[in-house]
Amino acid sequence: MTDPIKMWQLLPTENPLVKLSIRLLSFVPSSASIERIFSLMGDTKTKKRNKMKTKKLQDITYVKSDLRRRQAKNGTARRRLKRHFGNVEPKGKGTHRGRMKDEEIINYKIY
Numbered sequence: 001m002t003d004p005i006k007m008w009q010l011l012p013t014e015n016p017l018v019k020l021s022i023r024l025l026s027f028v029p030s031s032a033s034i035e036r037i038f039s040l041m042g043d044t045k046t047k048k049r050n051k052m053k054t055k056k057l058q059d060i061t062y063v064k065s066d067l068r069r070r071q072a073k074n075g076t077a078r079r080r081l082k083r084h085f086g087n088v089e090p091k092g093k094g095t096h097r098g099r100m101k102d103e104e105i106i107n108y109k110i111y
Contacts, residue, residue: 040064 011018040061045052071077 037061037065 008018008021013019041057044060044064045057068077
């Protein structure tokens with residue numbers, strides 16, 4: 001038999017090879033999670049921490065990502081402010097909620 005689709009259709013679904021294949025081939029490839037990890041690693045390994053060994057960087061990244069996951073699960077994660085660039089006026093009273101003007105963003109310093 002040369003047609004692989006017909007071959008797979010002939011195999012019973014209880015076959016361990018079929019079960020494994022369905023499980024492995026059903027994963028949807030996505031780069032979002034790996035991008036998040038690289039971002040965490042980039043935040044950790046800076047110019048001042050350039051001599052950090054790979055194992056320590058992996059450990060710190062694991063702890064940070066686990067803390068974020070737990071905080072998200074428990075609902076204790078810090079709410080992040082959305083930055084709106086330009087002169088976007090808030091709608092209604094009391095809706096300013098952390099919006100920063102362009103000048104504030106430019107002059108904002110992180111210590």
